[in-house]
């Protein structure tokens with residue numbers, strides 16, 4: 361790979377990094393409906409063609425300025441190059457030249473659509489975070505009163521009329537743009553593993569056991585931003601690709617009727633399977649699930665599966681290790697799902713001996729694990745987004761908490777040392793809260 365960012369590109373990146381990211385809510389993401397029109401998709405592409413470079417630019421800036429030589433680690437540089445290259449690909453993609461009336465139609469959809477054009481439910485602040493907790497750069501420092509004005513002009517969703525007679529350039533641009541996003545998504549598949557590798561390189565070089573608070577909060581911001589970028593990209597690709605017959609409960613990758621019991625059951629089976637496999641058990645410890653079978657809500661099934669699988673794996677591991685692999689019977693882990701007006705809460709209770717209180721803050725740090733041997737980190741090992749290339753890296757809990765917070769939920773852990781652990785996964789069902797990026 362000989363790609364290298366030019367000085368000019370870095371200048372453009374610095375310019376984009378002056379603008380704040382615009383958070384989008386789950387509710388806004390589903391407003392597209394099952395089959396958005398060419399015009400609507402084009403508007404969304406235009407939003408993303410500015411928003412994604414802004415988000416990527418913030419990451420490049422942060423990676424460039426990482427303290428204490430962390431920015432010099434080969435794997436960190438590799439990640440930085442991916443971000444810069446993706447930034448370039450989006451910003452150089454030629455936009456179509458549109459006739460005036462088409463531009464009018466796109467910009468003032470209301471006029472053509474019985475006044476229902478650009479309706480948009482506003483995103484409310486994310487309740488799970490302190491203001492600015494995952495924000496990229498000091499906002500306010502945007503010069504030319506840039507940020508705000510710029511932000512107001514851009515909307516993620518605008519319903520544009522669906523008469524079908526859009527010029528072919530629009531359709532062509534939409535599919536080029538989606539292809540470009542697809543390529544970028546694939547390029548970034550290995551970011552978590554490669555970044556983890558970079559942190560390992562740093563820890564070895566500096567002979568550090570743990571990472572400090574600065575680096576911890578950088579990683580939180582970095583991975584949170586990655587969740588958002590991939591969410592927007594994944595959503596856009598899925599919305600554009602209307603070739604196959606889709607499930608009507610899906611809008612992009614969001615399922616408007618995510619069935620909690622089915623997903624939990626599947627996560628339990630997967631975690632038990634991994635546990636049997638890992639410890640060579642005839643039968644993994646049992647898990648009891650208490651959940652209303654009709655409980656559905658709007659969510660991204662991939663995110664929920666990921667969080668459940670990670671926490672269940674932890675519980676099963678703790679149970680087996682606390683009671684000994686040679687046991688015939690283990691205490692049952694309980695998964696209780698409660699349905700409130702605001703939240704759906706999933707409690708995972710195990711009798712795996714708990715965690716000492718002094719170690720609780722550590723479980724949220726990256727790279728904290730009680731697995732003796734961290735597995736070999738080959739960035740190509742498993743590039744799938746959700747499955748567990750991280751086994752034994754200590755990424756399970758902190759990343760799951762980011763997923764929960766991303767849509768206004770949270771992940772909490774309470775332990776009784778000597779007995780077991782309760783993990784509470786709160787999922788916000790109002791879903792109008794913004795991505796926690798501002």
Ligand SMILES: Nc1ncnc2c1ncn2[C@@H]1O[C@H](COP(=O)(O)OP(=O)(O)OP(=O)(O)O)[C@@H](O)[C@H]1O
Pocket residue numbers: 670674675678710712713714715723728729730731750751752753754755756757758780781
């Ligand atoms: N239910 C639990 N009971 C006891 N200890 C736990 C439990 N959940 C997590 N831990 C402790 O917290 C540590 C960190 O958990 P985390 O899920 O972040 O990483 P990991 O399981 O070690 O590796 P990974 O999840 O990345 O494969 C674990 O190594 C374990 O010591």
